[in-house]
Amino acid sequence: MRFAIIALTSLLFSASPALAEPQPESSAEPEVLGFIEWVVMGETGIRLKARLDTGAKTSSLHAVNVESFEKDNEEWVRFQLPLGDHEDQPSEGELEHDEVILEFERPVYRTVLIKRKGAPSQRRHVVKMEFCIAGKMHETQFSLTDRGKFAYPVLLGRRFMRDDNILTDSARSFVAEQECEYSTLEELAESSKAVEP
Template sequence: MNSVVAAVLAAALLSACLISPAFAAEGDDDRARHLDILGWVEFVEFVDPNIRLKAKLDTGATTSSLNALNQKRFKRNGKEWIRFDVEDPDEPENRVTFEAPVVRNVRIRRHNDETQRRPVVKLGMCVGRIYRERQFSLIDRTEFVYQVLVGRNFLRDHALVDSGETFLSDPRCKALEDQHADKRNKD
């Protein structure tokens, strides 16, 4: 290959490398316009049973986590289930009991190199306009400021997290609206 052809190929390759990020960024901008922007702390609301809690949105965590008190495993129709309580630390009288099938168990390695086995359940939760049913590992988080940690499994493809802001959006999902309408109709 002569030096002129090599120079032309090198220039074309360099141009492709410089132009590609511009196209990628343009596509990312279009996608970003369809994502909700949430603060690193938001109110979340669980559906059935209904409880509203403060949550930390943690893009470093894969799976979401929920403070689950009084955990009791039991069998139902041959499958493992778990019953647990969730309470709002700001309003301790606001306590609900969940029952859900155990989807899996995970082993979490703690900072002190100790491992911990946690049950994982699938729950419906609303953050801003986003309602999703996703997996939550259950743990006693009473010593933590936030009772819910929202991980990437919930946020992916639906939200951007602004690490400098908090409480940008109240929970207002269609699933919540439907649940509140059902309660009003029953009353």
């Protein structure tokens, strides 16, 4: 009886390497960031708090008044980002965050259907956008949704972390050693992307 157990155990252990999926080897060490970090969106200089969330596959960005339109025979989307919803932008004067709303136009990368518990499913546009985190530029997919009631206007999901070799430390926040350049609230208000509230 003892022989049968040992034989079965050794058979299972000898077969397990063949059953395991090969893991890709990365030459670079992953960068470890906190579960909350500052991000600066693209060339605009908007600084926002982002939550790194391994529970979400796709990243999402706070957006209101989302409207699709056609441009050059392609589907595009226009949306607004009201800075008064989160007030993360540094200010050098008396300008209020509620006074600044930024408008964006991006090609639609894809559309997703979000199933919500106890609520109707919601169709969301997904766009690709560049952003800076920890002093480095990245690009990822963002689903556009109203995150005004959430603490963080940006959520960075697993796709970004996987593609850019990022790990998150759920016990720490704001651990990035390098910062990204950002604009003040007044500089954003003067930009051509600002619209009247």
